[in-house]
Amino acid sequence: MNNYASNSMNEYGATARPGSARPGSRFAPPVRNPEHAEPWEQISDEHRNEINDCFHLFDMNKDDQLDFSEFRYALQALGFSNLSRPDLIAAFKSAARPRPGWTPLPALPNQPPPSTSPGVVDLRLSREGFQAVAARYVAARDPREELLKTFALFDRGGKGIITVDDLRGVVKELGEDVPDNELHSMVEQFDVEGKGGVSREEFLGIFLDR
Numbered sequence: 215m216n217n218y219a220s221n222s223m224n225e226y227g228a229t230a231r232p233g234s235a236r237p238g239s240r241f242a243p244p245v246r247n248p249e250h251a252e253p254w255e256q257i258s259d260e261h262r263n264e265i266n267d268c269f270h271l272f273d274m275n276k277d278d279q280l281d282f283s284e285f286r287y288a289l290q291a292l293g294f295s296n297l298s299r300p301d302l303i304a305a306f307k308s309a310a311r312p313r314p315g316w317t318p319l320p321a322l323p324n325q326p327p328p329s330t331s332p333g334v335v336d337l338r339l340s341r342e343g344f345q346a347v348a349a350r351y352v353a354a355r356d357p358r359e360e361l362l363k364t365f366a367l368f369d370r371g372g373k374g375i376i377t378v379d380d381l382r383g384v385v386k387e388l389g390e391d392v393p394d395n396e397l398h399s400m401v402e403q404f405d406v407e408g409k410g411g412v413s414r415e416e417f418l419g420i421f422l423d424r
Contacts, residue, residue: 253349265348268292269341279313279338282306288344293360294351303334305350309343312336358418365417375411377401 254262272288273280280288285306289297297305312332319328339347368376368384378397385392404416412420 252346253353254345256353257349261349261352262345264292265345265352266341268348269344279340280344281313281338282310282334285339285344285347289348289351292348292352293355305347306334306339307337309347310337310339311343313338357422361418361421362414365414368417373411375409375413376417377411380411 268288268291269280271291272284274284282303286302289295289302313336316332316336318330321327365376366372368380370380370383378394378401381392381397381400382394385397401410401412404412404420406416407413
């Protein structure tokens with residue numbers, strides 16, 4: 215498909231992604247600069263912006279840090295909803311620091327001695343800490359997974375291909391006015407087998423091969 219088609223798919227995927235707390239671009243390759251050692255430097259500008267937006271959205275009391283609950287929901291909004299609680303806790307603790315003013319609890323008679331290190335509820339994650347954790351997950355993500363989810367949004371009815379009618383519905387939802395001959399051209403450009411639509415494999419190739 216031409217540049218307009220790719221841009222339209224990017225925009226549609228960003229606004230129509232179900233189950234997301236916020237819009238976000240998903241079609242930049244997760245790793246742009248693999249030569250960099252730090253995941254934050256590896257990922258694309260689009261993903262860095264998305265991570266920063268999620269941090270600000272879920273920093274509910276605007277103290278420039280996240281507690282564990284805010285951290286968990288921020289990762290879910292980025293698309294990481296299948297992480298186990300132990301994995302989430304380990305990731306959070308790897309970058310979090312004790313909240314300001316935290317001190318160990320006083321010892322009580324006939325009670326086990328209190329912990330001298332803060333628990334998860336007493337930890338807070340800075341913006342930089344969240345960037346580091348989220349970037350690790352983004353850099354490790356298989357881009358095909360998100361692309362195929364978006365393919366399913368375009369493929370209305372689960373036909374296995376994106377047809378001109380599908381594109382026509384998408385551009386209408388985006389408020390665009392694209393002539394039918396251009397829509398046909400978009401599909402024909404990548405419909406190698408002449409089956410009347412763009413397959414899953416061809417759809418992946420539009421974004422992963424550029």
